Amino acid sequence: MVYNMSCFICPVCKEQLNIADRSYACTNSHTFDISKDGYVNLLMSQQSSAKRHGDDKLMVRARRDFLEKGFYEPLQKALCDVVSDNLTSESVIADVGCGEGYYTGAVASLSEYRISGIDISKDALRYASKALKECEFAVASAFSLPYADSSVDCILNVFAPSAYSDFSRILKDDGILIKAVPFEDHLWELKCALYDIPYKNKPEKRDDELFRLTSTKELKYKIKLTCNDDIMNLFKMTPYYYKTGRKETQKLISLNELEITVHFGVELYEKR
Ligand SMILES: C[S@@+](CC[C@H](N)C(=O)[O-])C[C@H]1O[C@@H](n2cnc3c(N)ncnc32)[C@H](O)[C@@H]1O
Numbered sequence: 654m655v656y657n658m659s660c661f662i663c664p665v666c667k668e669q670l671n672i673a674d675r676s677y678a679c680t681n682s683h684t685f686d687i688s689k690d691g692y693v694n695l696l697m698s699q700q701s702s703a704k705r706h707g708d709d710k711l712m713v714r715a716r717r718d719f720l721e722k723g724f725y726e727p728l729q730k731a732l733c734d735v736v737s738d739n740l741t742s743e744s745v746i747a748d749v750g751c752g753e754g755y756y757t758g759a760v761a762s763l764s765e766y767r768i769s770g771i772d773i774s775k776d777a778l779r780y781a782s783k784a785l786k787e788c789e790f791a792v793a794s795a796f797s798l799p800y801a802d803s804s805v806d807c808i809l810n811v812f813a814p815s816a817y818s819d820f821s822r823i824l825k826d827d828g829i830l831i832k833a834v835p836f837e838d839h840l841w842e843l844k845c846a847l848y849d850i851p852y853k854n855k856p857e858k859r860d861d862e863l864f865r866l867t868s869t870k871e872l873k874y875k876i877k878l879t880c881n882d883d884i885m886n887l888f889k890m891t892p893y894y895y896k897t898g899r900k901e902t903q904k905l906i907s908l909n910e911l912e913i914t915v916h917f918g919v920e921l922y923e924k925r
Pocket residue numbers: 706707708716749750751752753754755756771772773774777793794795796810811812813814890
């Protein structure tokens with residue numbers, strides 16, 4: 654039987670996992686089956702007690718349909734540029750909260766990186782693992798990452814929860830964290846269409862004992878959505894979808910055109 658070393662560790666005993674046939678196993682004989690789509694579930698039952706398990710089918714499909722249309726291609730390119738400028742070809746990359754792998758796949762196509770993604774949503778990983786056979790994907794929590802201490806050169810964290818102390822644990826001493834976050838004016842016109850009193854985003858800039866912000870690339874441009882499907886898909890992929898009442902949601906149902914500002918920050922952090 655051929656054994657391949659995985660990027661992941663066993664969630665039970667924290668030993669290295671190896672891939673053999675259709676499962677992952679550690680030397681203590683803990684085994685985890687690989688799903689038919691190609692991801693492995695490393696989420697322990699006590700970690701899955703949260704009410705929501707990440708993005709559901711509807712959000713995942715909406716995001717995939719929206720991203721496929723290329724509206725966030727400039728962000729995808731900006732992330733790839735930061736990766737190529739800061740990593741060598743053998744680097745180990747972990748995409749935390751990777752979703753359907755839109756950014757994971759773009760980064761994987763740049764070089765021979767050893768890249769894996771984790772997400773708490775099986776629905777998202779179904780897409781990611783079907784599309785990107787060259788990457789490893791695991792269902793896991795960002796707050797209990799299935800990576801060994803000091804084993805990762807770069808964490809990608811795109812619009813996903815950040816667990817800084819676990820990020821710091823898994824990064825090598827010279828490791829980096831690349832985050833994409835919404836900036837002040839992100840989706841402003843969508844919020845104006847929905848709410849009587851819209852609020853701007855308040856981006857958090859982190860500079861503490863764990864991470865030092867070394868550069869920020871700001872991206873701001875307008876996208877023109879010319880059908881209701883695109884508008885609704887964008888809405889469904891945001892946290893506003895589950896927070897907005899029926900009356901306000903109705904305002905979008907008759908809209909067929911909307912020009913919207915997208916405003917991102919791509920932040921590069923060094924581990925302290
Ligand atoms: C806004 S989406 C971003 C997905 C992807 N990075 C992208 O930009 O296309 C946030 C992702 O974080 C995942 N997520 C939410 N809570 C999580 C957690 N505690 N651990 C891991 N992933 C989580 C969701 O399932 C979802 O796929």
